[in-house]
Amino acid sequence: MAQSPGNAVLAHDAVTDLVSDWSAEKEVFKVHWGKAMMWIFLLSDTFIFTSFLTGYMKVRISSTVPWPNASEIFALSFGGDPIPLILIAIMTFVLITSSGTMALAVNYGYRRDRIKTATLLFITAAFGLTFVGMQAFEWTKLIVDEGVRPWGNPFGAAQFGASFFMITGFHGLHVSGGVAYLTYVAIGVMNGRYEKKGYDIVEIAGLYWHFVDLVWVFIFAFFYLW
Amino acid sequence: MAAAEEGQQHPLSIYIGIWVLLFVFSAFSYMVDYYQLQGYLRWNLILIFMMLKAGFIVAIFMHMAWERLALITAILLPPLALLVLIGLMSIEGDYTYLSRAEFFGVDEAPVVEHHHASGH
Numbered sequence: 001m002a003q004s005p006g007n008a009v010l011a012h013d014a015v016t017d018l019v020s021d022w023s024a025e026k027e028v029f030k031v032h033w034g035k036a037m038m039w040i041f042l043l044s045d046t047f048i049f050t051s052f053l054t055g056y057m058k059v060r061i062s063s064t065v066p067w068p069n070a071s072e073i074f075a076l077s078f079g080g081d082p083i084p085l086i087l088i089a090i091m092t093f094v095l096i097t098s099s100g101t102m103a104l105a106v107n108y109g110y111r112r113d114r115i116k117t118a119t120l121l122f123i124t125a126a127f128g129l130t131f132v133g134m135q136a137f138e139w140t141k142l143i144v145d146e147g148v149r150p151w152g153n154p155f156g157a158a159q160f161g162a163s164f165f166m167i168t169g170f171h172g173l174h175v176s177g178g179v180a181y182l183t184y185v186a187i188g189v190m191n192g193r194y195e196k197k198g199y200d201i202v203e204i205a206g207l208y209w210h211f212v213d214l215v216w217v218f219i220f221a222f223f224y225l226w
Numbered sequence: 227m228a229a230a231e232e233g234q235q236h237p238l239s240i241y242i243g244i245w246v247l248l249f250v251f252s253a254f255s256y257m258v259d260y261y262q263l264q265g266y267l268r269w270n271l272i273l274i275f276m277m278l279k280a281g282f283i284v285a286i287f288m289h290m291a292w293e294r295l296a297l298i299t300a301i302l303l304p305p306l307a308l309l310v311l312i313g314l315m316s317i318e319g320d321y322t323y324l325s326r327a328e329f330f331g332v333d334e335a336p337v338v339e340h341h342h343a344s345g346h
Contacts, residue, residue: 014295021296029297032233039301050308054315061319064326065333071259089256096252100245103287110235203233203289210287214280220252221276225259226269 032200035207042211045174049215052167053222059159068155070224073146074138088224091134092216095175098127099213102182102206109202114189117202121186124209128179135172139165167219174212181205234289244286251275 021028029036060067075082105120142148142164148155150162185205188194194201255275258268285291290298326332 018295018299021294029300030294031297035233036297039297043301043304046305047308050305050311054308054312057312058315058319058322061316062322062326064323064330071262085256085259089252092252092256093249096245096248099248099283099287100241103241103245104238107235107238107241110233198233200233207288210283214283214288217276217279217283221255221272225255225272 032198032204034200034204038204038207042207045211045215049167049170049218052170053218056159056163056167056223059163060157063157063159065157067157068153068160070226073142073155074224085224087134087138088220091131091138092220094127094131094134095213095216098124098131099210101127102209106203106206109189109194109199112195112199114192117199118186118189121182121189121202121205125179125182125186128175128182128209132172132175132179135168135175139168164223167223171212171215171219174215178205178209178212181208234292236289236292240286244282247282248279251279255279 021030071084072082074086074088075084076086077083101120101124105117105124108116108120146155147153148161148164150165152158153161182205185201189199189202252275255272258271258275263271290302
């Protein structure tokens with residue numbers, strides 16, 4: 001692994017690490033194997049969600065019929081004038097809050113504070129459930145009250161429904177799966193299942209959960225705000 | 227010491243600070259819609275707040291800022307290929323739009339049944 005003198009000038013510690021990590025034959029990622037695998041899973045998930053969002057972009061650009069106005073469709077009235085996009089805003093804050101509690105859970109996990117870790121994981125899962133509940137409410141409102149279907153809707157471009165159900169549905173499934181995952185890990189933390197193995201699993205589950213929040217950031221921007 | 231071997235440990239204040247920032251950026255992006263900013267101002271603001279939120283989530287909450295370059299590049303470089311897909315599909319979308327407009331015409335005033343029927 002002789003380095004040529006020309007590279008030595010550019011060699012920064014991190015770049016040297018990059019080269020030696022990949023050429024060391026045995027272990028590339030010096031992290032818990034589960035963490036490396038979770039990252040690679042999330043990478044593949046990134047491709048799936050980007051494909052959905054790109055498909056949505058394509059049908060939206062192609063449509064000669066105006067795209068429905070999300071700001072009005074997702075407005076909600078609490079007795080007074082409808083507040084634009086309010087339900088989606090609340091869902092966004094719920095998910096961000098859950099990301100915060102998740103980050104704290106990871107931290108307390110490594111400190112081996114089992115009570116706080118499990119509590120924070122349960123709180124995170126509860127926020128996740130709240131999010132899915134609000135999404136179910138939103139879907140019901142759109143399907144039953146507004147008559148939005150995958151093949152058409154009263155507001156404009158027919159592709160709106162298909163894009164909406166596909167993207168938010170797939171994301172909602174991720175949140176639901178995450179709630180189950182977090183609950184499983186929380187119960188394990190409570191029972192001391194990870195005392196010997198170490199608390200990497202909390203960080204790994206956290207990666208998944210933050211990713212779900214990350215995807216929502218993009219959905220919020222491109223589907224609801226654009 | 228076993229604990230030193232264990233994963234990512236950072237002061238709680240970092241997480242709480244980022245948490246607050248995410249709230250603020252989300253509030254800002256909601257304000258973009260609430261005050262009905264339009265055109266390039268709207269799109270730029272949406273994208274800026276989106277990228278800031280995504281960046282902080284990945285860098286701090288997902289600890290990417292503290293990982294080694296081998297992991298960072300393995301995860302963050304491949305998605306760049308998606309930019310090609312996005313670029314191609316936006317060109318394709320424009321082409322489909324123009325073809326449809328050419329052959330079928332553009333529907334400027336869609337049937338709006340019960341949403342804001344008085345508006346048009």
